[in-house]
Amino acid sequence: MREFEEACARGVAERHIHGEVHLAIGQEAIGAALAGVLRDSDAMVSTHRNHLHAIAKGVPLHPMLAEIFERATGLCGGFGGHMHLFDPARRFSTTGIVGGSLPVALGHAYAARLRGDDAVAVAVVGDGSVNTGGFAESMNMAGAMKLPLVVVVENNEWAISVPFSQASATATIAERAAAFGARGVRVDGLDYERVREAFIDAVDSARAGGGPVIVEATCYRFRGHYEGDLDLYRDQGDKESRREQRDPLAMARAELLESGAADEPELARIDEEVRAEIGGLVQRVLADPFPDPETARRHVFASGLDLPAGV
Amino acid sequence: MDAIRQNINVSQAVAEGLRLEMEADEHVLVIGEDVGRQGGVFGSTRGLQKAFGAERVLDTPISEMAFTGMAVGLAMEGYRPVVEIMFADFIGVCLEQVFNAIAKNPYMSGGATPMPIVIKTAGGAIGSAAQHSQTLWGLYAHLPGLRVVAPSSPHDSKGMMAAAVQSPDPVVFIEHKGLLLKKASSFSHGTDVPRERYTVPLDRAHVVREGRDVTIATLSASVGDALDAAEALALDGIDVEVLDLRSVVPLDWDGITASLRKTRRLLVVDEDYLGFGLSGELITGAIERLGLDGLDSVSRHGLANVPVPASKTLEQAVLPSAASIARAVRESGAGR
Ligand SMILES: Cc1ncc(C[n+]2csc(CCOP(=O)(O)OP(=O)(O)O)c2C)c(N)n1
Numbered sequence: 001m002r003e004f005e006e007a008c009a010r011g012v013a014e015r016h017i018h019g020e021v022h023l024a025i026g027q028e029a030i031g032a033a034l035a036g037v038l039r040d041s042d043a044m045v046s047t048h049r050n051h052l053h054a055i056a057k058g059v060p061l062h063p064m065l066a067e068i069f070e071r072a073t074g075l076c077g078g079f080g081g082h083m084h085l086f087d088p089a090r091r092f093s094t095t096g097i098v099g100g101s102l103p104v105a106l107g108h109a110y111a112a113r114l115r116g117d118d119a120v121a122v123a124v125v126g127d128g129s130v131n132t133g134g135f136a137e138s139m140n141m142a143g144a145m146k147l148p149l150v151v152v153v154e155n156n157e158w159a160i161s162v163p164f165s166q167a168s169a170t171a172t173i174a175e176r177a178a179a180f181g182a183r184g185v186r187v188d189g190l191d192y193e194r195v196r197e198a199f200i201d202a203v204d205s206a207r208a209g210g211g212p213v214i215v216e217a218t219c220y221r222f223r224g225h226y227e228g229d230l231d232l233y234r235d236q237g238d239k240e241s242r243r244e245q246r247d248p249l250a251m252a253r254a255e256l257l258e259s260g261a262a263d264e265p266e267l268a269r270i271d272e273e274v275r276a277e278i279g280g281l282v283q284r285v286l287a288d289p290f291p292d293p294e295t296a297r298r299h300v301f302a303s304g305l306d307l308p309a310g311v
Numbered sequence: 312m313d314a315i316r317q318n319i320n321v322s323q324a325v326a327e328g329l330r331l332e333m334e335a336d337e338h339v340l341v342i343g344e345d346v347g348r349q350g351g352v353f354g355s356t357r358g359l360q361k362a363f364g365a366e367r368v369l370d371t372p373i374s375e376m377a378f379t380g381m382a383v384g385l386a387m388e389g390y391r392p393v394v395e396i397m398f399a400d401f402i403g404v405c406l407e408q409v410f411n412a413i414a415k416n417p418y419m420s421g422g423a424t425p426m427p428i429v430i431k432t433a434g435g436a437i438g439s440a441a442q443h444s445q446t447l448w449g450l451y452a453h454l455p456g457l458r459v460v461a462p463s464s465p466h467d468s469k470g471m472m473a474a475a476v477q478s479p480d481p482v483v484f485i486e487h488k489g490l491l492l493k494k495a496s497s498f499s500h501g502t503d504v505p506r507e508r509y510t511v512p513l514d515r516a517h518v519v520r521e522g523r524d525v526t527i528a529t530l531s532a533s534v535g536d537a538l539d540a541a542e543a544l545a546l547d548g549i550d551v552e553v554l555d556l557r558s559v560v561p562l563d564w565d566g567i568t569a570s571l572r573k574t575r576r577l578l579v580v581d582e583d584y585l586g587f588g589l590s591g592e593l594i595t596g597a598i599e600r601l602g603l604d605g606l607d608s609v610s611r612h613g614l615a616n617v618p619v620p621a622s623k624t625l626e627q628a629v630l631p632s633a634a635s636i637a638r639a640v641r642e643s644g645a646g647r
Contacts, residue, residue, distance in 0.1 A: 019438035070622035081621025131372035161349035167372035293628035
């Protein structure tokens with residue numbers, strides 16, 4: 001995940017990507033904890049900061065990176081871009097509008113009810129989104145209808161330059177769950193094991209008909225809000241110390257070594273493999289074609305209806 | 312005004328306009344996401360929180376419905392709120408308050424409840440795909456009760472923001488992301504920004520370049536593209552007049568018809584969706600005023616009823632540019 005996102009950062013720096021890109025470097029423990037838990041029939045709806053969630057949902061890496069690099073071979077043919085990834089086969093989608101992912105996840109949850117199966121819907125959102133009307137309305141409906149909705153909130157303490165503490169009437173997000181007839185848990189989002197436990201528990205409970213659950217995972221984003229953001233609003237010393245001392249990747253590494261689950265040469269070998277895989281992926285994507293400008297009007301209507309430019 | 316200063320860009324100009332209005336009237340306040348500590352994601356409220364405090368320059372949660380509605384109550388209490396909706400696209404989550412309260416309260420109250428609110432927002436495409444690239448002035452313009460303006464230069468940005476804040480009407484003030492990020496030195500017009508307080512009228516179009524053969528009526532970032540196109544066309548002997556509309560509601564019909572009486576040819580260039588928007592309104596209005604015989608040609612060029620795609624090749628295919636504007640002028644028959 002880290003390597004993938006660093007490739008995206010380089011893509012911006014080297015101008016292969018002309019739009020903005022939001023990276024979740026520093027929040028990988030959460031992304032990793034979500035990986036492999038859901039089935040294809042479960043839905044996941046994410047936000048502008050979505051790469052790790054897409055990877056966790058099993059979205060294949062080549063079309064995903066190609067979409068981020070604006071290529072014709074991308075997941076959406078280059079029409080969506082990094083902020084708008086859609087993989088219907090895996091019921092994965094995103095939105096660039098904060099709070100907009102919650103009502104969509106509610107729809108997936110209700111679809112499961114209508115079909116009568118045990119699929120769940122997961123909305124992964126940032127702490128900023130919980131202050132939108134969409135959050136309150138969706139949570140209330142999910143609670144009233146006891147829908148299988150799991151909301152994973154990546155509380156990285158900041159919504160661009162506004163700290164959560166200044167924007168929220170409650171100290172935590174988990175405590176808001178009570179108002180919606182939902183369960184709420186707050187976990188250390190830097191700790192892979194804790195998040196995974198909480199997530200699996202939430203999914204199991206929602207799947208079993210227990211109603212909505214909010215999993216609040218605390219974390220910190222290491223980069224600016226988007227690539228190019230000067231990030232002057234956060235305390236630089238605090239940021240540095242967190243990057244040095246609270247890097248979930250480094251923490252997981254240390255734990256693996258300490259527990260004896262892996263040794264240095266093994267981790268080095270994995271690093272090498274990942275670097276080669278992502279490096280190869282980037283090379284492949286860079287060789288992929290850009291979309292044909294002639295196709296720009298395609299997909300406005302699914303029927304193929306093509307209004308002339310005039311009206 | 313003699314204290315001329317060249318070196319300020321659009322975001323600085325907007326911030327300066329706001330600062331002077333806030334100094335002049337303590338009822339002016341700025342409300343929105345990231346407007347305070349960060350000074351706006353494009354810097355167009357930079358320095359204001361330091362100057363006026365965190366209560367007059369309020370960093371809000373991402374709760375547009377709530378804080379846009381707050382502006383309504385504040386206006387009823389005699390304040391003059393400037394509400395920033397970070398990108399024009401996000402208006403969707405609070406449009407209810409905009410068109411049911413802000414735009415209608417003055418009317419429904421028989422004039423007793425003015426809404427001196429500025430909705431300040433950034434539009435325009437800079438590679439951010441379908442949900443972050445719209446201008447939407449046609450949408451706002453469709454709603455009666457809202458003035459809608461979109462400046463094209465640092466000079467106008469400062470003066471029009473001042474006029475918007477002073478206006479008793481609600482004003483949707485649409486900045487352009489491309490212009491907000493553009494260096495002061497890259498502007499070809501409107502670079503002289505007086506240091507002192509001044510206003511640019513909200514309802515006057517501006518002839519940025521005089522010409523005889525065709526009028527390009529446009530606004531916001533497309534003015535610069537139209538000027539570039541005009542330079543290229545001049546080499547072929549086509550003399551283009553570039554009319555910066557500045558205001559969509561109201562349209563400056565005196566200015567527009569004066570230009571058209573001279574050139575008799577109209578090309579509307581619009582970065583907004585072409586259908587049911589500014590271009591149709593302008594062309595119809597021009598014909599209504601000048602008659603079918605009063606014009607030799609009308610045409611329009613803009614975002615062709617398609618969401619803005621992510622990939623650069625697709626984006627370039629749908630958005631107006633200097634080159635595509637020049638092509639549209641040639642196709643309009645202006646060269647014949
Ligand atoms: C309705 C809406 N308002 C504002 C924005 C602009 N915006 C994009 S991301 C963001 C901050 C989101 O913060 P959070 O939800 O905590 O997610 P994070 O970026 O921290 O991952 C804002 C204000 C938006 N995209 N949509």
